[in-house]
Amino acid sequence: MRHVFLSYCPTSKPDIELMHRLRRDLRAEDLDVLTDEELVGEAIEFAIVSAGAMIAILTPEAGTSSTVTRHLQLAHDYGVRIFPVLASGEPHDVVPPDLDATFLVDIRTRYVRPIGHDLVPALYAHLDADAQNTSTTQPSASQLATLFGFTLEELELNRSGKLSSRQRSIYRQDARLSFIAALVLGLPALGALVAVVQTGLHCLRVSLGVLSLLLGWLAITLFFATIQYLFGRINWAEGELRRSAEWTRPWIEVGNERIDIPLNIWQRLPTSYPGEFRAYFDPMEDLLSIEPVNENEDP
Structure with missing residues (x-):
């Protein structure tokens, strides 16, 4: 199960105190919670893009915070689910217009029940579904095409040694x-x-x-x-699919070949997938397409 990143306004004392309380309570529920208070530099960005979910503490101060704005933008860019927690102010004033507020935890008047009965179960449901959907089954070629950003027509061309x-x-x-x-x-x-x-x-x-x-x-x-x-020459490798551990050099390893992929794709991948895969890549070691071995013929 992946961690949860907690975003708050770092220049507001009430927001900091609320962050400390919420972080403590969520960790008491056995959730892995990270904040920028514990991280430095690029580790903050990595914690956001690799998170299973983000909790955003929304207040008038957070609404004008460049830190919170940057956190929300990163989460949005990399597809991280955001759980907004309304701590003070009015929703139309503090909830960003591009933030999905269909699930909004309101703790302005009460804290214990909204957190314990609404937020925690929702987080566990989301993180459990995320873990099950990404690592227990071998994805199909069409699922991999959607994930890695190629088409099935391009996969057919790559199988025959051609580029689209x-x-x-x-x-x-x-x-x-x-x-x-x-x-x-x-x-x-x-x-x-x-x-x-x-x-x-x-x-x-x-x-x-x-x-x-x-x-x-x-x-x-x-x-x-x-x-x-x-002359575009296509190489291929076959074997188990694993993801690099370091986000500063995002790649996947198929067999013994390390193949570069974009960071926004890397952060959505689990550490490994079951089964074997065949990956097609160019001489620059950039991924072109990939498929499960049991869905293709030998090239």
Whole structure:
């Protein structure tokens, strides 16, 4: 079961005191609750995007807090379910217009019953469903397509070693960036070495040797960038599907291959899935598509 992130206004003393009370009470219910009071820097963002749910303490102060606004935006961007808790103020003043307030826990006049009888059961129901839906069954190809952002038509093309027009466009864009990076890094260095040779600041033979190595590196880099641009080659790997533990480098591991995926997809994945999978990826090690082994033919 994943943790719950508790968002509050960090500049309001009443909000902080309420956060402490709510955190203590939720932990007494055996819920794993995290707040930014216990975390630093990027760990806060990770705690939000990887949370099973977020509780937002809503007050007039929270409504003007850039911290709370950022927390809510992250949760919204990464599909984290938000449970709003109305602590003070009027709903039309403190509940953000884009926040789903169909389930709103109102603790303005009473605390114990709304938390114990409404919020805690709702959290457990959501987290239990989340755990069961993501890790106990092997997803189908169509479910994986929805999760990873490819189409079944693209999967068919990848099986036959071909890229879709959308995938080729992305792939060529990456290749162009590699080409530009090689030029940006290589040409100034070449110019500097030529200047050194001309001014005689170093031994001419050593300078020419370094210049030759640099020219060779630049030529090889540009060659492979050009090949990547012109010819999209698809690789594949087969085996168990596991997710990386570090959100700073989001990838999945299929068999012995590590394949890069976007962070917003990574945070929705469980640590592993049952069964075996076949993943298709490009030479840049970016995922193209993936499917359960039992739903496809050998390529």
